[in-house]
Amino acid sequence: MVTKPIKKEFVRDRFSEVLLGRQSVRRFDSSVKIPREELQEMISEATSAPSACNLQSWHFVVVETPEGKEKAKSVLMPFNHPQLETCSAMVFVLGDTRSYLSYRDVWNKAAEEGRITPEKRDEVFKTFLPLYEHATKDFLVMDATIDSSMVAMQLMLIARAHGYETNPIAGYAADKVAATFGLDPERYVPVVAVAIGKGTEKPIDSQRYNAEELTQFI
Amino acid sequence: MVTKPIKKEFVRDRFSEVLLGRQSVRRFDSSVKIPREELQEMISEATSAPSACNLQSWHFVVVETPEGKEKAKSVLMPFNHPQLETCSAMVFVLGDTRSYLSYRDVWNKAAEEGRITPEKRDEVFKTFLPLYEHATKDFLVMDATIDSSMVAMQLMLIARAHGYETNPIAGYAADKVAATFGLDPERYVPVVAVAIGKGTEKPIDSQRYNAEELTQFI
Numbered sequence: 001m002v003t004k005p006i007k008k009e010f011v012r013d014r015f016s017e018v019l020l021g022r023q024s025v026r027r028f029d030s031s032v033k034i035p036r037e038e039l040q041e042m043i044s045e046a047t048s049a050p051s052a053c054n055l056q057s058w059h060f061v062v063v064e065t066p067e068g069k070e071k072a073k074s075v076l077m078p079f080n081h082p083q084l085e086t087c088s089a090m091v092f093v094l095g096d097t098r099s100y101l102s103y104r105d106v107w108n109k110a111a112e113e114g115r116i117t118p119e120k121r122d123e124v125f126k127t128f129l130p131l132y133e134h135a136t137k138d139f140l141v142m143d144a145t146i147d148s149s150m151v152a153m154q155l156m157l158i159a160r161a162h163g164y165e166t167n168p169i170a171g172y173a174a175d176k177v178a179a180t181f182g183l184d185p186e187r188y189v190p191v192v193a194v195a196i197g198k199g200t201e202k203p204i205d206s207q208r209y210n211a212e213e214l215t216q217f218i
Numbered sequence: 219m220v221t222k223p224i225k226k227e228f229v230r231d232r233f234s235e236v237l238l239g240r241q242s243v244r245r246f247d248s249s250v251k252i253p254r255e256e257l258q259e260m261i262s263e264a265t266s267a268p269s270a271c272n273l274q275s276w277h278f279v280v281v282e283t284p285e286g287k288e289k290a291k292s293v294l295m296p297f298n299h300p301q302l303e304t305c306s307a308m309v310f311v312l313g314d315t316r317s318y319l320s321y322r323d324v325w326n327k328a329a330e331e332g333r334i335t336p337e338k339r340d341e342v343f344k345t346f347l348p349l350y351e352h353a354t355k356d357f358l359v360m361d362a363t364i365d366s367s368m369v370a371m372q373l374m375l376i377a378r379a380h381g382y383e384t385n386p387i388a389g390y391a392a393d394k395v396a397a398t399f400g401l402d403p404e405r406y407v408p409v410v411a412v413a414i415g416k417g418t419e420k421p422i423d424s425q426r427y428n429a430e431e432l433t434q435f436i
Contacts, residue, residue: 008234015233015379016226019372020266036435044429048238049371050386054424060433068436096432106427145360146388146409149367153267154237157375161233168268170364181436191364206272209324211262214314215278217254218286218399 008045010161018160023206025165028086028197034164039064039089039196042162046155049147053128057099057144058151059188061181064089075180076193077171087195088164093152094178094188095144100132141189148191155194165199168192226263228379236378241424243383246304246415252382257282257307257414260380264373267365271346275317275362276369277406279399282307293398294411295389305413306382311370312396312406313362318350359407366409373412383417386410 012018043060051057063072063084072084072092084090104125111121132140156166170192177190230236261278269275281290281302290302290310302308322343329339350358374384388410395408 008238010234013233015231015236015375016228018233019375019379020226020263022266022268024268039435040430040433043433045238047426047429047432048240050240050242050374052388056427056432058432060429062433062435064435071436142363143388145363146367149364150371153368153371156268157233157237161237170270170361181434208265209274211265211278212258214265214274214276215258215261215280216399217257217280217282218289 011163012161018157022156022160022166023203024167025197025199025201025203026083026167026195027199027201028083028088028165028195029200030086030197032088032198034064034088034196036062036064038162039091042155042158042196043091045158046151049151049154051147051150052143053103053132055099055103055132055143055147057096057147059094059096059183061092061094061183062089063092071180072193075172075176076169077173080169080171083167083169083195086197086200087167088197090169090193090195091155092177092181092193093148093155093191094183095141095148095191096188097137097140097144098187099144100129103129103132144189145191152192152194159194159196163198164196165203167195169195229381230379236375240374240378240384241421242385243415243417243419243421244301244385244413245417245419246301246306246383246413247418248304248415250306250416252282252306252414254280254282256380257309260373260376260414261309263376264369267369267372269365269368270361271321271350273317273321273350273361273365275314275365277312277314277401279310279312279401280307281310289398290411293390293394294387295391298387298389301385301387301413304418305385305415307415308387308411308413309373310395310399310411311366311373311409312401313359313366313409314406315355315358315362316405317362318347321347321350362407363409370410370412377412377414381416382414383421385413387413 107121110116111118159166178185178188325339328334329336377384392408396403396406
């Protein structure tokens with residue numbers, strides 16, 4: 001486990017500009033290559049997202065080679081092929097429904113290293129871990145989906161902070177994604193794919209409902 | 219539908235500080251009241267999040283009165299009561315599994331007002347809307363869960379930009395939330411509750427796995 005630095009210089013570092021200015025871009029400059037180090041850095045920054053019981057039930061498949069793009073193309077719906085063909089990388093975010101399996105080891109290690117007390121560890125082992133170890137598949141899928149959606153949202157924002165644009169994509173054969181990428185489909189559920197690159201089109205000015213119509217105060 | 223401004227002055231507007239510095243806070247200054255206008259503004263800003271087919275399958279219940287807190291308490295697990303008791307507001311984000319019902323009206327109106335062409339509208343009606351109108355409950359729940367998780371992630375970041383701290387909460391009786399707030403439980407699925415307020419404790423320095431262990435490049 002690692003503790004992230006909380007300050008860093010981003011290319012685009014005005015919060016309002018990064019977040020309120022984010023819009024989907026579907027055509028990218030295909031000549032732009034983002035170094036693996038930077039892609040990994042963006043993913044690492046995105047994992048500052050919260051997760052249920054800090055289980056971090058997410059997994060990332062970064063598609064960036066011609067071979068990888070061929071695999072991704074076989075699962076993506078045709079209207080999402082242009083993003084795949086032009087983006088620098090497409091990050092498939094999958095939920096890990098068995099993230100709890102490694103959690104016992106992680107907490108044991110933390111206790112051994114003195115980062116938490118054995119009592120705190122035992123409390124965790126007695127309270128929430130059994131919830132996961134005895135959970136239904138539906139519960140685990142839901143939990144992993146929420147964690148993964150949040151980390152994907154952060155990834156889209158961080159990509160903008162790095163000077164890139166994104167398009168979140170759900171139009172794929174969900175039942176084929178994990179196996180296509182060599183992952184156990186019983187364990188990993190696809191949640192969203194994020195195309196990342198330098199935008200070459202003006203984004204569509206997509207509108208939103210007036211939020212007041214969707215909000216109730218009690 | 220409304221188009222959001224993309225620039226704004228936030229109290230805390232350094233992206234790296236807002237996002238990388240976000241940590242869960244579970245105790246708040248209970249004397250701090252956030253005006254409804256500001257809560258609504260934060261929610262409105264959060265809805266700049268993307269959603270599948272722009273269906274915006276989210277709904278917000280803002281708990282901020284003593285009566286509202288009593289209702290929320292009846293569904294929250296006891297270890298989440300301190301957040302509820304001390305926060306300025308707890309926003310329950312629910313997924314709307316029938317958001318597509320109003321979409322036909324929205325696009326008809328957009329075409330009438332000349333914002334999109336009738337051909338574009340017809341294309342939408344023929345392509346993705348039938349996917350939703352004939353979708354299984356599981357598909358609709360998953361879609362609404364992803365949308366709602368993303369908007370909740372944005373809400374947590376925006377709250378920090380407004381100078382507040384948050385704690386995302388999933389520890390509640392999920393099967394009772396909608397009905398407790400007077401919503402149709404067949405339509406609305408609880409995704410996450412976000413406690414918002416002025417923090418009074420140093421957040422726990424929660425750690426993350428090394429992201430490289432969760433990432434594969436292809």
